[in-house]
Amino acid sequence: MAVWDKNSLWGLLFLLAGAVGQTVIYPFTSTCAVRGSTVTLPCTFTPLKSFKVNQTEVPLKIVRVLWCQNHRYCYTNTPSVYDSNSANINPRYQYLGDMKTNCTLQIRDVQQGDNATFRFRMEADHREGHFTNKTGVTVRVDDGSKMRIISSSDDETLSRGETVTLLCASGCTFHQLEVTWFKDNHALSDTGPSLHLSPLTAEDSGSYTCALKANMETVSEPYSLQVEAGNLDELTVIRLVLFSAHTLLIVTVASIIIKRTCCLQHRSRSAAES
Template sequence: MAPGGEKVFWSFMFLLAGAAAQTIRYQFGSTCAVRGSTVILPCYFTPLKSFSPEGRQIPLRIVRVRWCKNHPICQGTTPSVYDSNSTAREPRFHYLGNMEAKCTLQIRDIKMEDMGTFRFRMEADNSAGHFTNPTGVTISVADLIKMEIKSSSNKSEVSRGQTVSLQCITSTCTFTHLEVTWRKDGHALPGNGSALQLGPLTAKDSGNYSCALTSNMETQSEPFSLQVEEKEEKEFKLPLAAAVTFGVLLVVTTLILLIFIFKRKRTAAGSPNIMRGEAEMKTDHIYSNVLPPLLEETGSQKQEVEAEEISYASVQFKHSKHSRKAKEESDPTIYSSVASRG
């Protein structure tokens, strides 16, 4: 190989090595946008740090970044929607990246003519560091659409305490980044994302929800009715009612039992008075036979008491105050003879 050809060959190999080390990553390959909305194309890149021509290592530095439309390489004099080296920039296109790793592009108030494929290119202070990812991101633009709301619960009635996510979508195309305005019963809600997180749900979350593109309120969706059922409160009221009923029954039962016990005691206390009154009215002698216990003799012999003994005991009965004196004058003492058999 000629010396000149060898030099070109190695330079080409170094360029291939540099290209292999460089990367540009798009977060998605295609997206859909509604006319008048804002689109964000997330992008990240890794530049070549250095290259080594003829054995010498030379550092590289990114000096220019560009976004082009419908061009495979985006080099030279190719028209750009954004060029860091140009002051004449389209105001609808905003570069949200830097010169080191991020290359995100934002397109505001997107139009029908913005449909196409957008590609990012980075350029270094040496051509060895130039690189374009030809894959790009393809944008399709839809017009005159209505947004729709899709609930994660797949139904409009949900239980208290649950968490629900409402998505603002359209069947015309699939979105990646949207600026959405959410409303509940006609009042704007905070946040501008395509998803609205609600929860833990309470009765206050019940209402009619709608969404629309912030840049085009004509895209507002039909109202989505969300009803939160107070399931937990109902479940709580049932045990409470049962507890109250049980408490009332317990109190009533206790009162009935106490009244019954009180009457029993009152009846039992009145019985001796009745018997005592009957005894006071009798003036006859009361005789009772008392047999003494058997006496034990030495040798385990038993002996009966052979003699009868008569004991007298005086028994006095109290009478009422009015008849007490008359009773004592006529019959003050009542004798009782007690006989014992021998």
């Protein structure tokens, strides 16, 4: 049985504390993204706060963060998609994190070359604080996926006054999506993944399609929406009756005034002639 001296025991405890206290966590280790879309890789990290040198606690500070592609350790000299110490970064890769706990990376306008495993690395002002989670997040790029339209209603034929939401979706899971919506082949102003139509009118009837804004090859199959006249509700009927009655009253009063005016003018002429 090995005999541990005091210094060896402290060293073992330090290693265990470092292994527990220093972490990088990816909520998911794989995802899928359509070419041209935006994908976000959530990430949180816990840096080592300090380490011991001859029983003296030495504080650590994170001075550099990196994201690399297809490298197991993401060392300093490894080509990185993001490096906090470099100004020469591809603008498609946006670091949404900080130097404390958040290490989230966002990839915009996903390309086929992003079909890879991405790993995060933190570096402190001493090598004892350097750490890489070798698990990483694997991104699978779907190059030929078509979008599809999902309706909040099971019926393609709806009544006037109802509400429906159309969702532009894909077989892939991604976090942010800018799409172009079309109605009867004419582009609409909406760019979000959902199109909310309320209250429905006859003008909403038509053929709807959607596609990723950055990749029009992903245009969906058409979705046909028909809006019928439907039954008038009680309030609408009351309003129509009141409007008709009001209009009839105005016409009647106007007719009486015109008739009396004509009679007075006729009497005036007769009196003048006699």
